[in-house]
Amino acid sequence: MSLAQLALELGAELRLAPGVDAAHEISGLSTLQDGKPDQLTFLANPNYRRFLKTTSAGAVLVTAEFADGCPVSALCVDNPYLAFAKASALFNTAPLVEVGVHPSAVIHPDAEVDPCASVAAGAVVEAFAKIGPRASVGANCFVGEGSTLGEGSCLYAGAILHHGCQVGRDAIIHSHAVIGADGFGFALHQREWIKIYQLGGVQVGDEVEVGANTCVDRGALGDTVIGRGVKIDNLVQIAHNVQIGDYSAIAACTGIAGSAIVGKHCTLGGSSRIAGHVTIADGCQVTANTFVTKSIDSPGVYSGGLPFADSQSWRRNAVRFSQLDKMARRLKDLEKQLAMLSCTKDE
Amino acid sequence: MSLAQLALELGAELRLAPGVDAAHEISGLSTLQDGKPDQLTFLANPNYRRFLKTTSAGAVLVTAEFADGCPVSALCVDNPYLAFAKASALFNTAPLVEVGVHPSAVIHPDAEVDPCASVAAGAVVEAFAKIGPRASVGANCFVGEGSTLGEGSCLYAGAILHHGCQVGRDAIIHSHAVIGADGFGFALHQREWIKIYQLGGVQVGDEVEVGANTCVDRGALGDTVIGRGVKIDNLVQIAHNVQIGDYSAIAACTGIAGSAIVGKHCTLGGSSRIAGHVTIADGCQVTANTFVTKSIDSPGVYSGGLPFADSQSWRRNAVRFSQLDKMARRLKDLEKQLAMLSCTKDE
Amino acid sequence: MSLAQLALELGAELRLAPGVDAAHEISGLSTLQDGKPDQLTFLANPNYRRFLKTTSAGAVLVTAEFADGCPVSALCVDNPYLAFAKASALFNTAPLVEVGVHPSAVIHPDAEVDPCASVAAGAVVEAFAKIGPRASVGANCFVGEGSTLGEGSCLYAGAILHHGCQVGRDAIIHSHAVIGADGFGFALHQREWIKIYQLGGVQVGDEVEVGANTCVDRGALGDTVIGRGVKIDNLVQIAHNVQIGDYSAIAACTGIAGSAIVGKHCTLGGSSRIAGHVTIADGCQVTANTFVTKSIDSPGVYSGGLPFADSQSWRRNAVRFSQLDKMARRLKDLEKQLAMLSCTKDE
Missing domain, CATH: 3.40.1390.10 (MurE/MurF, N-terminal domain)
Known part of the structure; x- marks a missing residue:
């Protein structure tokens, strides 16, 4: 050029x-x-x-x-x-995808594959699934019953879209991402766990990117929802009924627990963790390695975790952490004593 | 109904x-x-x-x-x-599994597949593997040599059960879970790592659930053991020779290092980490984001990690962490000085 | 024997x-x-x-x-x-691999598979890929266009090697590892994320081991490089353009952000995290659960994180963390007051 x-x-x-x-x-x-x-x-x-x-x-x-x-x-x-x-x-060097269905792919007769779509070798597409125009299903992918891969969207080799999950237009689902596995829900009964079947699905918006080996679980009741233009890195866990607002970005190794709501235009740094049922306002930036334990009401930058150090120094300080409350009380005592001492001296 | x-x-x-x-x-x-x-x-x-x-x-x-x-x-x-x-x-809406072996599945002639089992498209079942009655092997799954999938158990699309691994009855192994990959074992020799072949297997009990993209490594010597009724979420790492007691539950993104023993009826919160060789007593609850560095002898609730905050406040406090030991010493000094001062005043 | x-x-x-x-x-x-x-x-x-x-x-x-x-x-x-x-x-009990190409594997006519290599059922090998002598491609693996699997190297079932990635000799890539997915790169434009296509590849050295469900992303420009004899555990994230020096070992659940450089003969403990663009000197040992936020210039042992405790004690101390800066200031005040008091007393 x-x-x-x-x-x-x-x-x-x-x-x-x-x-x-x-x-x-x-x-x-x-x-x-x-x-x-x-x-x-x-x-x-x-x-x-x-x-x-x-x-x-x-x-x-x-x-x-x-x-x-x-x-x-x-x-x-x-x-x-x-x-x-x-x-x-x-200048993208990624190989072009061939239009058409590879003979070794297994397409259910009730699935709808657009003639301008691509389904690669070993892929399995179940009944009532729809593969849109210009969409591509990579080698050994799985598209479950009744799921939709929208126009121009792409499942890379080994990606999985379970039944009843919808992916919008121009989305990219990377290898071994699993969309629509069961959410982690159980009722305790006589000290045993009774499975709560997960009846919801997953909605993935247009222009979303989901990283390799990332999981987006299906909802328990109602759907897990990934908004428009959201970008999710590798090895991220999105639990059931989470909602991610449009154009948010989530870096690798992050975990978002059930029913959490992340606003629009948020960024979550790598290895951040969001507790269940919390809500994060639009426009928040959570830095890497932060554990968000409660809701955040206003946009801003939020952090957690601790700096590292050489192990010897670190150990000296870390051991003091378990004395922190006592230190605070001793500090208060000292303040009182000193105040009294100053008083008596002044008399 | x-x-x-x-x-x-x-x-x-x-x-x-x-x-x-x-x-x-x-x-x-x-x-x-x-x-x-x-x-x-x-x-x-x-x-x-x-x-x-x-x-x-x-x-x-x-x-x-x-x-x-x-x-x-x-x-x-x-x-x-x-x-x-x-x-x-x-009211479960998950599609029914078809009994029988899909023509594109590859079953070794020495494998035993129950006539009431299901093996989906593209699945590979190796020699001497046994697929029990009502068990189902999803699309593109792999069942290694001599492994067993018990009655009524299910491997979802893409799940892998390596050679010499046993799954009991009514277990659910979610997509892309890997049961029986090599444990991470090496001997150092002249600053290079020499592989220790992992000769054990994995035993997964009845009614266990293993999440999507979760790894349960095979034992080095002897087996890694997941007890009866244990529920494991997505993206969890269970290292070689770990033992998980019956009816424990482990939330997503947790890592359990080699030879750790988790008791019965424990719950491990999301992103918790258990160090190698530690033992956790029955009935312990480890909250999310806690790093368990040593054994826990008695049931109870255990926590770690730190609260998050707006980045400015957080930074102010985090920087003090590296002064914590010095602060403790200064506090002690003050107490001594004040005590002396009080003495002299009293004289 | x-x-x-x-x-x-x-x-x-x-x-x-x-x-x-x-x-x-x-x-x-x-x-x-x-x-x-x-x-x-x-x-x-x-x-x-x-x-x-x-x-x-x-x-x-x-x-x-x-x-x-x-x-x-x-x-x-x-x-x-x-x-x-x-x-x-x-005494290794792992099943022997059969030499030759399974009839259900899909090999592009322009791929080169050595006659002494093994390609298992359902594997897909794309154009211009090279599978070396004694190399083995497991069931349902994917080898992308122009990629190389060196002599004696092994992809276990479900492993993925995307286009333009090179694996040296005698390497082991475990199940569902994804080598060469896109790095996580976007430019912000009018509050939307514009994809930066990832034009580099991945180079994996001789005798490397990559764990199950681990991701090694392709470089944005230039390659991501895993040095000779490096051992990587399960569920590890290696972002684009990271370089790992020879004979380093990385335990499970670790995340290494983009363009970080890890020296030779380093060990990274489980769940450690390395920030983007930092450099870690040769011979460093980072203990489990440490977040390395800046470069480390000299060999040594480095740590971070905090000890756990019973939840009640932990909560008492954790809440003080947010007062730490104030505590430090109060401590300084006390020291000043006491110094003054001592002075006046001496007068």
């Missing part, structure tokens, strides 16, 4: 370096440090500005502000990171 | 609302708030009592105590939550 | 117990406590020395130091645990 074409595709203003032609070919993306003459790179984080001067990339996506300091051709845009995201789609 | 039938099935006393017939049909379950005239609901948690007065459900499972305040027909039982669990089985 | 053969295989000095013949047969491995006359066991941890006197095993792997106290035949070695690891390979 020529620099001229790239400028057109990305809506960028092209400022050619001396001696470079607008027909100069770009064949891939790289970083400022590693960029080669046939690669496009970007400067989004000002911390990396020092790499700009010495880059050997063919062109750099920059804001106008930094374009002057660019030793190679510049593609000026308002948001270089966004332009880089768009460029990543142009 | 009529109200009369439901009362019979659930062992409930039917108190019909004025004008309602015992033949009134119930077609599903719902909550007090959302219940419609053809739905059954329940009041188990007294906090929800306020929703009883205005429910539009067809009937409510209640204790006799609350039946009088019920504006619709009541099904009186001792334990409404248990009755609700039983009702959930009556 | 006779004791004499075992001594030969393990490079051990055989000290026969009275009346025992070097032809005595050993058929398996066990622990000191449970060992039977046809089993070999070992004494590696001095804490278990007390079990030596009463063992009924056929033979014990011991250092020369402890051989005298051994009531049964001894196999003297320098490192009994290492010898035990070697013995575990001799």
Whole structure:
């Protein structure tokens, strides 16, 4: 793709370096440090500005502000990171999916597979399931009875969509994600656990991404709901009847317990945990490794956990944690005693 | 199902609302708030009592105590939550499994599949494996050499039971659970890791449930053992040679390290972690996000972790954690000084 | 296998117990406590020395130091645990893999499968993938376009190797591990997430082990790299562009965020978490449940997290954590007041 074409595709203003032609070919993306003459790179984080001067990339996506300091051709845009995201789609190397149903796939006669959909080898599609136009079901995937994979959505190899679950348009479900396994519900009876069958389903909105080995459980009564444009990383647990608001993003290893409600435009850092039945307001940012034990009413940044240290120092301090309440009481005592002492002295 | 039938099935006393017939049909379950005239609901948690007065459900499972305040027909039982669990089985919407072996399944000639079992498309069953009566092996599952899936037990799509692993009766293994992968064992030799082959297996008791994407590793020597009626949620790690006592329940994202022993009737909250080789007594309750670093000898409730806060407050306090030992010493110093001061003053 | 053969295989000095013949047969491995006359066991941890006197095993792997106290035949070695690891390979009970391609596997005509490789039932191997000699692809595995599984390496049932990922020699990828799913990268645009296509791949070194349900994401630009001899347990998240140095070991439930660099010969305990972009020096040991939030420059042992307690004590102390900064200020105030008081008294 020529620099001229790239400028057109990305809506960028092209400022050619001396001696470079607008027909100069770009064949891939790289970083400022590693960029080669046939690669496009970007400067989004000002911390990396020092790499700009010495880059050997063919062109750099920059804001106008930094374009002057660019030793190679510049593609000026308002948001270089966004332009880089768009460029990543142009140079995507993922293999194309073949339209049609692979002969080894097992499609129930009552399933509806759009003629423009793809179903790969070993996939199983059950009765009354619907695979929309341009949707693709990867190798060895499973689509349960009555479930829907919307137009342009994709199940990667091994992903599972259990019965009665709906995935909207242009969603991506990564490998071995499990959508619609039973929620974890039991009634205790004479010290044994009696299963509560999980009668709800899962609704996954348009443009959602669900990471590899992530679980989204079906609702007990009513559905578990993942809003529009939500992005979920790998190895995340979304329990039954959770609701995730539109455009929220959830990093890896996070667990969200049953019936929790996460607002719109929230971000949950990696390994964060949300207790059951709590509600998190729109626009909250929960930093990595935080355990949210109660509802959050207003947008803001929330944190938990503790800093690490070398083990010796850490152990010295950690052992004091179990004395913390006593320390607080001793502190109060001291304050009282000192106050009394000051009084008597003043007399 | 009529109200009369439901009362019979659930062992409930039917108190019909004025004008309602015992033949009134119930077609599903719902909550007090959302219940419609053809739905059954329940009041188990007294906090929800306020929703009883205005429910539009067809009937409510209640204790006799609350039946009088019920504006619709009541099904009186001792334990409404248990009755609700039983009702959930009556209204379960999960698709029925077809008896027989799907032509695309690959069954080793030396495997034994009961004629009343089900093996779905793409499943692989190896030599000397046994699939019991009414057991079902889901789509693309794998059952290794010499493993047993007991009567009435179920492997959901993509679940894996490696060689030499035994699953008892009426167990449920959810999608992509991996039973019997190698335990994580290595000997260090000249700074390289030498694999210790894992020669044991896994024993999963009757009526156990293992969640989606959960791992139960095979033992190094001897077996990893999951007791009768144990319920394990999604994304849980059970390392080699762990033993889980009967009727314990383990919530999602929990990790139990090698050779740990969890007693009977324990509950482990979500994201709890149990260190290797520790023993937890029968009847312990470990709350969510707790790291159990040493053995627990007596039943009780155990907790760990820290409350979260807005990031600014949290940071102010977290930074003090690394000064905690020094603070404790300064506190002690102050106490000494003050004591001396008081003495001299008294002289 | 006779004791004499075992001594030969393990490079051990055989000290026969009275009346025992070097032809005595050993058929398996066990622990000191449970060992039977046809089993070999070992004494590696001095804490278990007390079990030596009463063992009924056929033979014990011991250092020369402890051989005298051994009531049964001894196999003297320098490192009994290492010898035990070697013995575990001799008695490994895992089923042998059949060479050749199962008729139900789907191999793209442009894939290269070595005639000495094994591809099991339901596996899918895409175009330009290469399966090396003695390599094995388990049941229902997926190998993407252009990926390589090196000589002697093994994908267990359900493992996934996406396109453009390279696995070296003698590596083991456990069931449902996902190598090469998309890294979690998005640009924010008008409060929506725009996908950054992940153009890099994954390089997995020789003799690496990747646990069940573990994810190793593909790089955004450039590759995610797992060094030689690295051992990764189950349910671990390795994000895009992470680099793990040779011979490091990572226990279960650990999460490593994007672009983090873990040195060589490091060990990360279970449920540890490494923040994005941090660098950990060679030879570091991070204990279980530690969140590494910034780079570590020198080898050592590092810890985080907090001890657990009975819930009542824990709650008393945990609530004080949110007062910690105030406590520190009050402590400082007291010190000042006391200093003043001492001064005035001295006057």
